[in-house]
Amino acid sequence: MRYRQAIALLALIGLFVALYLWLHALGFGGPIKCGTGGCETVQASPYAVLFGVPVALYGVVGYVTILVVALVALRPAALPDGRWSVRLVVLSSVGVLFTAYLTYLEFFVIHAICRWCVGSAVSITAIWIVSLFSLRSPAIRTDRGASPPPQDQRA
Amino acid sequence: MNRFYVVLACLAVVLAVGTFTMLKSGGGAPAAATGAPPTVVDDGFRGYSLGSGDAPVEITEYLDFECPVCASFAIIQMPTIKEQLINTGKARWRYRDFPLPNHRYSRFAAHAAQCAGAQGRFFEMHDQLFYNHQWAQTGKDPSRLFRDLARAAGVELTAYDQCMKDGRYAQRIEFSRQEGDQVLVDGTPTFFANGKQLKFRRLPTSDDFKAVVDSIIASSRARR
Numbered sequence: 127m128r129y130r131q132a133i134a135l136l137a138l139i140g141l142f143v144a145l146y147l148w149l150h151a152l153g154f155g156g157p158i159k160c161g162t163g164g165c166e167t168v169q170a171s172p173y174a175v176l177f178g179v180p181v182a183l184y185g186v187v188g189y190v191t192i193l194v195v196a197l198v199a200l201r202p203a204a205l206p207d208g209r210w211s212v213r214l215v216v217l218s219s220v221g222v223l224f225t226a227y228l229t230y231l232e233f234f235v236i237h238a239i240c241r242w243c244v245g246s247a248v249s250i251t252a253i254w255i256v257s258l259f260s261l262r263s264p265a266i267r268t269d270r271g272a273s274p275p276p277q278d279q280r281a
Numbered sequence: 282m283n284r285f286y287v288v289l290a291c292l293a294v295v296l297a298v299g300t301f302t303m304l305k306s307g308g309g310a311p312a313a314a315t316g317a318p319p320t321v322v323d324d325g326f327r328g329y330s331l332g333s334g335d336a337p338v339e340i341t342e343y344l345d346f347e348c349p350v351c352a353s354f355a356i357i358q359m360p361t362i363k364e365q366l367i368n369t370g371k372a373r374w375r376y377r378d379f380p381l382p383n384h385r386y387s388r389f390a391a392h393a394a395q396c397a398g399a400q401g402r403f404f405e406m407h408d409q410l411f412y413n414h415q416w417a418q419t420g421k422d423p424s425r426l427f428r429d430l431a432r433a434a435g436v437e438l439t440a441y442d443q444c445m446k447d448g449r450y451a452q453r454i455e456f457s458r459q460e461g462d463q464v465l466v467d468g469t470p471t472f473f474a475n476g477k478q479l480k481f482r483r484l485p486t487s488d489d490f491k492a493v494v495d496s497i498i499a500s501s502r503a504r505r
Contacts, residue, residue, distance in 0.1 A: 138292055138293055139292070139296065142296035142297070142300050154304050159303050200285075
């Protein structure tokens with residue numbers, strides 16, 4: 127349960143990082159708050175748009191999905207179900223691969239580092255690591271030996 | 282479990298407020314570049330000029346970037362003037378700022394052009410501001426649009442942002458405006474040919490300037 131809670135909190139942080147970058151890409155606010163010119167260079171590069179959509183929007187959608195799945199997986203009925211952990215691993219793996227591609231572009235193609243992108247990369251990597259741990263440890267122990275014996279229905 | 286949802290909700294509120302604050306504080310035209318400076322210092326700058334330094338005629342244009350007539354002149358007449366007079370070496374064109382007080386963002390636009398000029402992109406920014414002049418009709422804060430125009434003009438935005446934030450050329454623009462007052466500029470665009478104010482009954486055309494320049498060249502030849 128703790129792992130899924132941690133995933134939800136990390137997804138929320140990642141969501142707002144991606145949301146800020148997406149709103150900036152849509153024209154809200156002025157210069158991006160970055161500290162260096164790296165964010166501007168990255169946002170202005172042709173790689174900031176993928177299939178006509180700002181890359182940050184993929185991040186928003188991805189983090190919302192992970193957040194929703196994590197919250198659904200925290201329902202009492204879903205806690206013993208290990209398949210929710212597998213779903214979180216799959217989702218975060220897709221996110222990590224996408225982030226790895228974007229980080230590669232920043233380092234080797236654009237030659238600029240956006241601190242917000244680094245923040246998002248840290249979030250999704252942490253989610254991925256936590257999701258792997260959650261895979262190894264079931265949300266609730268379902269050890270049959272520890273369950274109370276069935277009650278005798280006879281009068 | 283309940284405590285977790287309280288933490289999640291608190292985190293969401295903090296992050297939402299933080300995002301909203303960053304977006305809000307990031308926008309807006311910096312006051313230093315929008316208003317008149319408290320003091321004015323002559324930095325020796327006398328406007329960006331287009332054309333040969335040896336041209337016999339210098340036309341000085343006092344302009345306001347928010348002025349629609351200036352935009353119309355820049356778009357319709359200047360291409361022909363460049364072709365007939367500037368590129369042929371007959372005239373040199375000098376731009377001076379004369380932001381009118383009734384135009385909210387004219388100083389800001391002039392400042393954007395100066396910050397672009399600091400990177401050798403004044404004329405590109407001048408064209409961007411006039412060829413995309415819809416900003417002057419909306420009354421909306423154009424700071425975001427100007428950044429896009431600066432980017433399109435080939436301006437490096439980190440230095441541009443700092444220049445605009447500092448209001449680095451506010452005094453230069455005000456000096457130009459005061460200079461315009463001294464030479465009796467009473468509207469925009471106002472033109473001078475070799476220091477003498479040109480009076481037109483209507484917005485001058487490229488033909489009018491060709492006639493003025495040819496006349497000055499002919500009279501200087503006759504004097505020799």
